[in-house]
Amino acid sequence: MSGPLGAVEEKELDALIVGGGFGGVCQLHKLRKEGFNVKLVDNVSDYGGVWYWNRYPGARVDSTVPHYEFSDPELWNHWLWKQRFPGSQELRDYFxxxxxxxxxxxxTQFSTLVTAAQWSDVDCRWHVTTEDSNTRETQKWKVSYLLMNTGFAGKRHIPDWPGIDKFKGFWVHPSFWPHEEPSLKGKKIAVIGTGSTGVQLTQDLAPLASEFVLFQRTPNLALPMKQVDYQGDEQPIPKQKYDALFKSRNENFGGFNFDFLPRGTFDDDEEKRRETYEELWAEGDFHFWLATYYDMLFSPDANKAAYDFWKEKVRARISDPVLKEAFAPETQPHAFGCKRISLENRFYELFNAPNVNLCDLKKTPIVEVTEKGIKTTNKEYEFDLVVCATGFDAITGGLLQIDIRGEGGQRLQDKWKEGVKTYLGMAVSGFPNMFFTYGPQAPTALCNGPTCAELQGDWIVNCMKYMRDNNFVKITADSEAEKKWAASIWTLANASLLPNTKSVSTYLSIYHIARACLCSVD
Incomplete structure (x- = not known):
């Protein structure tokens, strides 16, 4: 609707929620229950957040159910999962x-891209501009609260190798996987990257390919997933135990119903330690990582003991001595568990097949992309399909894609130009009444997603209720509080092995330690 002289009329709300994943959906539900006038917008055509995009072969969550779902009994009493680790289609069905x-x-308003947001101290409102993804029509909003749920995987990262535009085959980032499956059987296929996405893609694509090459920079110290297919009414645990699981989910380090053991690695003798490792390994999820000895992430010797066990297990599954060393080096490549652990289903055995190969990018880096494929320092590979599983701008990408301007017109891009500063990983000084989930300096990088979506969502809803009940119209983080927040996190992190491992995921995982801080803030 247009006003005088064709001006676009602003729609007024208590809050505008940006993003339709776990965080945004949770906030929409809870804020409506509390009587707030709120809308959710997303630039895609349905709910799911990252799961709307992740349609690549093998895409699935690496948290077990029922950990990976909302805690509302109205939902879980009426939903049955088909697998212990649901695939992306099942997760979209769940949404x-x-x-x-x-x-x-x-x-909810889909196909709506948020392009700009400007805070005004005159009326203590955010003035937000959106664009219809299909028609490019502009819409204006005037809202008391701006709730950003763009996630830590909001902006794809593709290295700027020369020649990408020359490649004659099919080049794709996995989050842009086409909705209609391309023909894959018998093709020459490459996957670049060995994060969880690279592992999942390899498991599904390598058996289909006539020739398959995985381009690896750093080995993934992956753990066995041990998938389970459920039959009939079968579920991982009885429904009567769900309430206890969801309660404990909020109380443990990783957002699961298990936590570290109350004893150190060398409190056990070698026989007992081996028995403990075997029991954790047999769980087939994150137990070997997050339910192990409490000193594993803090003591180099304890960490090496865990790595040595992992290495023994993995090397036994690989035939080629060169590949044994590439995937599970004798010399530990980095602290175990200080990069994001992935889960796998017979990933390592695939490389025993003659058509499945590994290119070590530390030894032979990529020089350029050619018309036929990929050229490294020692050879040129020919491919029909290249999947560039090189991740995301995982720190600030989702937020900085939007022109967000706070008090005095300061841009968020400029505020963070000299380094990211937040309070609780959920707010920024100078940007009143704006909260975000899955953001930088928050505990969400290594946390089970729905757990932190509910924890952060409850905090935001309770804050907004307090503001309403006490007739406050503006709340902003203090710059000194930002400094103290960062300092407290680094103090905790520096007591661990996390800062010694170089990677974006490690940068994020340092802030995972903030869980204790977040849970103690009223």
Whole structure:
């Protein structure tokens, strides 16, 4: 609707939620229950957040159910999972189920891209501009609160190798995987990257390919997933135990219902330690990482003991001595568990097949992309399909894609130009009434997603209720509080092995230690 002289009329809300993943959906549901006038917008056509995009072969969550779902009994009493680790399609089906049960669609606007947001101290409101993704029509909003749920995987990262535009085959980032599956059987396929996405892609694509090459810079110290397919009404645990699981999920380090052991690695003798490792390994999820001895992430000797066990298990699954060393080096490449652990299903055995190969990018880096494929320092590979699983701008990308301006017109890009500063990993000084989830300096990087979505969502809702009940209209983080928040996190992190491991995921995982801080803030 247009006003005088064709001006676009602003729609007024208590809050505008940006993003339709776990965080945004949780906030929409809870804020409506508290009587707030709120809308959710997303630039895609359905709910799911990262799971709307992740449709590549093998895409699935690496948290077990029922950890990876909302804690509302109205949902879990009426939902059955098909697998212990659901695939992306099942997760999209779950979001559709949640949308129906919570009646979310009436307050959701899809195909809506947020392009700009400006805070005004005159009326203590955010003035937000959106654009219809299909028609490019502009819409204006005037809102008391701006709630950003763009996630830590909001902006794809593709290295600027020369020649990408010359490649005659199919080049794709996995989050842009086409909705209609391309022909893959018998093709020459490459996957670049060995994060969890690279591992999952390899497991599905290598058996289909006539020739397959995985380009690896750093080995993934992956753990066995041990997938389970459920039959009939079978589920991982009885429904009567769900309440206890969701309660404990909020109380443990990783957002699961398990935590570190109350004893150190060398409190056990060698036989008992081996028995403990075997029991953790047999769980087939994150137990070997996050339910192990409490000193594993803090003591180099304890960490090496865990790595040595892992190395023995993995090397036994690989035939080629060169590949044994590439995937599970004799000399530990970095502190175990201080890069994001991935889960795998017979990933290592694939490389025993003659058509499946590994290119070590530390020894032979990529020089350029050619018309036929990829050229490294020692050879040129020919491919029909290249999947560039090189991740995301995982620190600030989702937020900085939007022109966000706070008090005095300061841009968030400029505020963070000299380094990211936040309070609780959820707010920024100079940007009143703006909260974000899955953001920088928050505990969410290594946390089970729905756990932190609910924890952070509850904090935001309770803050907004307090503001309303006490007739406050503006809240902003203090710059000194930002400094103290960062300092407290680094103090905790520096007591661990995390800062000694160089990677973006490690930068994020340092802030995972903030969970204790976040949970203690009222």
């Amino acid at each position: 559709s189920f949640v949308a129906d049960k919570w009646d979310l669609r009436k307050d």
